[in-house]
Amino acid sequence: MHQAVGIIGSGYYVPERIVSNIDLENMLDTTDEWIWSRTGIRERRIAANNQVTSDLAVAAGQKALLDSGIEAGEIDLVIVATMTPDMPFPATACIIQKKLGLSKAVAFDLSAACSGFIYGVSVAQQYLQNGTYRTALVIGAEEMSRILDWKDRNTCVLFGDGAGAVVLQAGAKEREIISVHLGTDGSGCDLLKMTAGGSLLPASHETIDQRLHFLQMNGKEIYKYAAKAMAESTIIALNKIGLSPRDIDILIPHQANIRILEGLAERLKYPLSNVYVNISKYGNTSAASIPIALVEAEEAGMLKRDDIVLLTGFGAGFTWGTCVIKW
Ligand code: ACO
Numbered sequence: 001m002h003q004a005v006g007i008i009g010s011g012y013y014v015p016e017r018i019v020s021n022i023d024l025e026n027m028l029d030t031t032d033e034w035i036w037s038r039t040g041i042r043e044r045r046i047a048a049n050n051q052v053t054s055d056l057a058v059a060a061g062q063k064a065l066l067d068s069g070i071e072a073g074e075i076d077l078v079i080v081a082t083m084t085p086d087m088p089f090p091a092t093a094c095i096i097q098k099k100l101g102l103s104k105a106v107a108f109d110l111s112a113a114c115s116g117f118i119y120g121v122s123v124a125q126q127y128l129q130n131g132t133y134r135t136a137l138v139i140g141a142e143e144m145s146r147i148l149d150w151k152d153r154n155t156c157v158l159f160g161d162g163a164g165a166v167v168l169q170a171g172a173k174e175r176e177i178i179s180v181h182l183g184t185d186g187s188g189c190d191l192l193k194m195t196a197g198g199s200l201l202p203a204s205h206e207t208i209d210q211r212l213h214f215l216q217m218n219g220k221e222i223y224k225y226a227a228k229a230m231a232e233s234t235i236i237a238l239n240k241i242g243l244s245p246r247d248i249d250i251l252i253p254h255q256a257n258i259r260i261l262e263g264l265a266e267r268l269k270y271p272l273s274n275v276y277v278n279i280s281k282y283g284n285t286s287a288a289s290i291p292i293a294l295v296e297a298e299e300a301g302m303l304k305r306d307d308i309v310l311l312t313g314f315g316a317g318f319t320w321g322t323c324v325i326k327w
Pocket of ligand 1 (some may be wrong): 029030031034035038039114153154155157158192217218219220222223226254255256257284314315316
């Protein structure tokens with residue numbers, strides 16, 4: 001018997017340090033006008049030197065736990081979506097399990113880049129629906145600043161750091177997850193990647209000299225694919241439950257680029273005014289962007305009981321996915 005699964009708490013955290021486009025003008029051959037007009041980004045948050053990804057995740061997780069009223073010891077499962085873990089292993093989820101005192105939780109990381117939070121919610125939903133676990137903490141957390149080539153103006157201006165988290169519980173009928181769709185196309189795997197540091201190219205003097213431990217991206221190709229994939233996924237997730245884009249009260253997409261979001265709204269014939277956009281403040285925070293936006297929208301009083309809230313994202317892999325919530 002499938003049980004209802006709903007969000008019973010949420011929280012986000014962004015580092016204090018703000019790096020504006022003007023600050024970047026002083027470091028790179030770029031301008032505020034170029035970044036703003038091409039991406040919709042004005043500034044981003046950058047973690048302090050002594051702050052690691054698990055610290056951001058713990059801050060967001062603590063807020064989500066507090067919001068849910070759940071004790072740390074009641075969490076059965078922790079999934080951390082990240083492509084910037086504290087270290088390749090152990091999983092950042094295990095480090096968070098220890099830091100938050102989630103004594104009985106099973107913990108693992110999930111690698112699906114910017115779609116990671118949607119993938120994480122989907123995995124947790126399965127465990128909760130089928131009765132394996134009762135309560136899960138799903139966190140999207142990233143320190144993109146640590147894998148950016150700060151000499152590459154094509155990429156470093158786009159990203160930022162942050163974390164967002166939700167507590168999901170079986171049997172919770174409010175804020176219920178009513179449909180999920182995931183997609184993958186591995187033919188896109190060369191278009192956004194960090195080449196070195198794995199079995200293909202273990203760290204060496206050469207990999208460092210060639211700057212292969214940084215994110216590399218073909219922005220134009222991603223741009224073409226992203227809006228189409230998110231739009232198709234949105235339609236599939238809605239069709240499964242007999243809904244259409246007209247039924248969405250608020251659309252909360254992954255915040256990659258304002259022009260991708262405009263393209264998404266256009267494809268769905270959906271008003272951009274109902275799309276939640278905070279990219280100007282944070283840039284692209286990868287797996288953290290959707291939960292940060294979700295919590296901000298809720299805190300702003302934009303999510304009402306019974307609203308259809310749609311989350312959709314796209315990222316490296318390629319991966320993409322959509323989650324529909326009845327608030
Ligand atoms: N400042 C000034 N000039 C720049 C900068 C910069 N920061 N970056 C690139 N340029 C230059 C380029 O060098 C190029 O100059 P050239 O013509 O002399 O060679 C010129 O600007 C135009 O570059 P384009 O790549 O054609 O710019 P485009 O209009 O395609 O915009 C962008 C680039 C913003 C990266 C766009 O392709 C994009 O948004 N792609 C999506 C990428 C993305 O969002 N990735 C995130 C990860 S995936 C995800 O989260 C969905």
